[in-house]
Amino acid sequence: MSTPGAGEGPAGGAGPSTVTASGTAYPGARGRPAWPGVVGLVARLVLGGVLVVAGTIKIVDITGSVQSVLAYQLFSYDVARFVGTMLPVVEIAAGLLLVTGLLTRAAAVAGSLLMAVFIVGIVSAWARGLTIDCGCFGTGGPVDPEDTRYLSEILRDVGLLALGAWLVVRPRTPLSLDALLTKGR
Amino acid sequence: MPRPPAPEVKQVSRGGPPLALIGGVVVLLVVLIGVLVWAATRGGGLDATGSSSTLPDGGGVSVGPGVDADVAQVRIYEDFQCPWCGRLENSVGDQLTEKAEAGEVNLTFQIMSFLDGSLGNDSSTRAANAALCADDAGVFVPFHASVYANMGQEGQGYTDEQFVQWAQDAGLAGGELETFQQCVADDTHADYVEAMQERANRDGVTGTPTMVVNGTTIGNEEMSRLMQDPGALDSILEAHS
16 A cells, blocks of 8 residues: 555545545544545546546447547557547546546556547647547547647646546545445455 | 454454455446447448448449449548538539539549537538438439538538428428438438448548549649639549549
């Protein structure tokens, strides 16, 4: 259990005596606001929610999902088909795990890696001057040059990557299945 | 000195999650992944049946003497919500369809629907379906022109009422119009519309409009000439014949 900054109050370990009824593992939860716990919970719900929504949009239109991978002009059709098919599966699975707080650290690693890959993809498209819409939310594809929003999309994904990184470092959050399963341990 | 028993150990084994819960979670995870993989891998084929003038394998709508005829073969990859496709259609669309109907060239429309995703609506798919419904009624060419002629701001989309109006403008009435309306309402050609997008994916086409003459993709410079100057069509067709 790596809890950097352990001992600085709320972030401490979770002994049995500190487990509250709601399953939160933060000793400081009673009375004082356990802000790292709240940040973790918000990070889980935001990153998880975004992944579930993005994956759902793709999985109901796999052909469109494959098209948006192709639009990056990085892969052949067969590779793009595989990526476009498996991307929503990974997104939804990682997203649901994050929302429910099950296997939080592993799901956060997956979510962060996805964001890192998206950022690299968008930067590469930008650098090559491709007039492409990022396929992060459902179908991307070529758009009019004035409509490309590289910077805002990169910033959004950087923000989501930061949430993922927070959860990799502090995977223990309130209202999570992880807390329920490790209750009393 | 006997040490007192450690009650905490007992507490842990009693307070930990029961095996059934762990098993349940594992089963849920496996089912989740299984369902997702199933959902992601279904479809994506080319075997859908289209309307009366469509080519097999999602190959699009053919107008003119046919893909085997010994004339210039023009393929246009387009999306009904793509503004530049509208520019191309409004510039050289009439000439191209006239040439096709006169048997001088064969024109194939590969109607894609990928812009639905970036625009957050379903108008590309619905317009593509409606165009196939129009093809069943024998009015694909005028319907196709009407869609682009009435294109609004990007993202505004199309309504079913507009489709019906354009079918009427193309001369459909009575029973034919009712059949068209039903075809639009039922999204009858949805599978073929997806097959057309899939075929475009396999052809590696990632931008619209893309125009291919006798197997040669027309470059950006020639495309912008076509969009600006209807008179450029003949020389560009000639150059690639």
